[in-house]
Amino acid sequence: MPDAVAAEWLHPFLEYMEKERRYSRHTLRNYRQAFEDFWRWLADSGLAARGLGALATRDLRDFVIEAQRRFDRRTLHNHASGLRAFYKYWLRHGKVTRNPFVGVPLPRLEKRLPKFLTEEQMRLLLDGPARLLENEAIDPFTACRDRLVMELLYGAGLRVSELTALNHGDIDQTSGVARVLGKGRKERLCPLGKVALAVLRQFKAAHARDTSPTAPVVVTAKHGRMPVRQVQLLLKRYLALAGLPPDISPHKLRHSYATHLLNAGADLRLVQELLGHASLNTTQVYTHVSVARLKEIYQKAHPRA
Template identity: 40%
Template structure:
């Protein structure tokens, strides 16, 4: 093969990799039902990978390890490196199944261990104070935004749903009589989550005395001041502000999710039921809350037992 033919072949391979990444992203979204955030993250990771492996011929285990090592040199967090590894492995399997690769090269990559921190967990008393605080401290305590904020906080703590799941809820997803909501989680998987009487009261107040005042032509359950579906960033700000007002700095919606799960387990709920409520695909993800409960038990023991 002449040098010009080799250049042409290399050029075709580069184009092929770029097109393959686009097709792979479509596969993740349309076939696997991965979230837009996951698809964006994988696409971004694979874009950096093509700098090390611009052709399928150069897509080797040595190149992949060099790419990950470069991420370490750049100071990437272990979570980012783990996502890079997952992206490469998923793409490698897809490329092998579509005959771009002769073997599933990245299957030999090992995912770096992630040092998982125990999540922040509120006490039941502090959680109860927090979800009722917005109405008491808002500039307009009876205004639609204050009523909305309390309903969102009550629902987040009552159900443990993710902030993205909360913002995607429509009015039609609620069943106030049965006190349950239909939630669409990761991978577009739907589940039904129950909520209690306090959340129902807050939701009723929002639907009957708040939402109509600011909602535009949208089916969204929670809306912003312009009447459109509320943005997750705005919800995070509302939760953080509520935390500051109750001396819980840097509180996030995920902190309420952690608290809800932990309080359920401490109250005697079965781990598998908590897994279903939270929408975890793996029991391993849910098991972190057993460690949280165990640590809290140790703390209480240390404070209360005379021979601790």
């Protein structure tokens, strides 16, 4: 992509998404990749000379057809979402007169149920730091910190970015509730649960050097804010220790949180609020998991199943 194109079109859009909309670095990276791939297609097809503001919906249909040969459906949907947001931004700023991605048909997404751990698997996972400490494989600071990380991901249903951004001032110790800034700068209240709160108090009393309001809750061995990547690697260590699938990500603990709440009879609207989902449709996928679990229990237990 020419530097002039990036400077004129891409950089202002990404800067807006980062500073105004507070999108994550992961999303910004995906949007950049989507635009770079789109520009390569425009250049290869000879459409770049017409300019980004002169494209028609039929041109974008050709792009989608060609992109299906290179990307799976979910990646294609993500790219289209980023490019739709790109054109929406420039439409609002008057550089284009229409959003050519509106109305472009995309291939239907296959419905995939979210992966989650059972309650017994979660117990094995959460017991990992204590097991390593008992065997003197890790020190008390690491054991308590790692347990805290997993308890907050599972006990409060936090996204990993929300966890690493959490400060001591965001948590009301009396009520046991954390004030979290989620996607789109939307604020929500997350109950931590008695166990997570107890581990947090233990960590603060025995290991935390700085508990001022702006100090991070989850820290590295040098007491700096823990990066997302370190949380991901930390989890993989305990998954291996518990004999669990290595592809379980921190976000899957959030899936487990939601699924276990619904399995125990929590109201769907309440779970939506706890997760910080803008749409109930996003939360409803977990009801399918719960129904699947109920059917499994029925098949094993009912004599007429």
